[in-house]
Amino acid sequence: GAVVSQHPSWVICKSGTSVKIECRSLDFQATTMFWYRQFPKQSLMLMATSNEGSKATYEQGVEKDKFLINHASLTLSTLTVTSAHPEDSSFYICSASSGHQETQYFGPGTRLLVL
Amino acid sequence: AQTVTQSQPEMSVQEAETVTLSCTYDTSESDYYLFWYKQPPSRQMILVIRQEAYKQQNATENRFSVNFQKAAKSFSLKISDSQLGDAAMYFCAYRSFRDDKIIFGKGTRLHILP
Numbered sequence: 001g002a003v004v005s006q007h008p009s010w011v012i013c014k015s016g017t018s019v020k021i022e023c024r025s026l027d028f029q030a031t032t033m034f035w036y037r038q039f040p041k042q043s044l045m046l047m048a049t050s051n052e053g054s055k056a057t058y059e060q061g062v063e064k065d066k067f068l069i070n071h072a073s074l075t076l077s078t079l080t081v082t083s084a085h086p087e088d089s090s091f092y093i094c095s096a097s098s099g100h101q102e103t104q105y106f107g108p109g110t111r112l113l114v115l
Numbered sequence: 116a117q118t119v120t121q122s123q124p125e126m127s128v129q130e131a132e133t134v135t136l137s138c139t140y141d142t143s144e145s146d147y148y149l150f151w152y153k154q155p156p157s158r159q160m161i162l163v164i165r166q167e168a169y170k171q172q173n174a175t176e177n178r179f180s181v182n183f184q185k186a187a188k189s190f191s192l193k194i195s196d197s198q199l200g201d202a203a204m205y206f207c208a209y210r211s212f213r214d215d216k217i218i219f220g221k222g223t224r225l226h227i228l229p
Contacts, residue, residue, distance in 0.1 A: 043206060043222050044160075044206070044217075045219075046218075095217075097215065104215070106160035
């Protein structure tokens with residue numbers, strides 16, 4: 001199956017700093033990428049959907065100025081957590097799809113800890 | 116809005132036995148996909164099985180099979196000959212034909228007893 005990578009796999013940062021997480025599709029062109037957040041022992045919650053070359057669509061309750069998403073190429077999307085605070089600590093997962101109704105492939109996730 | 120409900124937070128099964136995980140969903144759409152994902156301790160999401168709503172035949176992948184009841188909006192997962200490697204969190208999920216968003220249930224943690 002197709003492979004999606006995320007970098008870094010885990011990151012620790014100080015409160016107030018910004019953190020960038022990369023999501024890459026390694027062997028296919030991802031026209032759409034999705035960003036999820038997962039709290040401990042909870043389910044995945046969709047944060048936003050990004051299509052290559054256009055602005056991301058955020059789910060209700062997700063602050064777009066807080067979580068900046070850039071999908072500048074068909075293989076890379078980035079999520080930047082700006083001015084991170086301890087409550088932003090979570091597991092962030094991306095998924096990528098080559099088109100409408102195509103299978104979504106998930107990345108391995110990024111664990112963020114904000115001190 | 117679509118919802119996915121998994122009523123069993125945890126389940127246990129003896130190794131080599133069969134276990135069924137329950138899932139119900141709510142939607143007003145007629146075309147959609149349903150999935151079961153497995154999330155082991157590594158937290159990598161793994162697609163176990165997929166069902167298109169327009170197909171009446173239940174999907175099967177080796178030891179994994181589903182019982183899809185469209186009218187009842189039920190989508191259970193049966194795992195036969197359970198193995199220790201099956202221990203994980205299992206998420207039932209719904210995806211609309213319309214916008215590709217995946218909605219996940221809260222998950223069922225499956226323990227395999229040796």
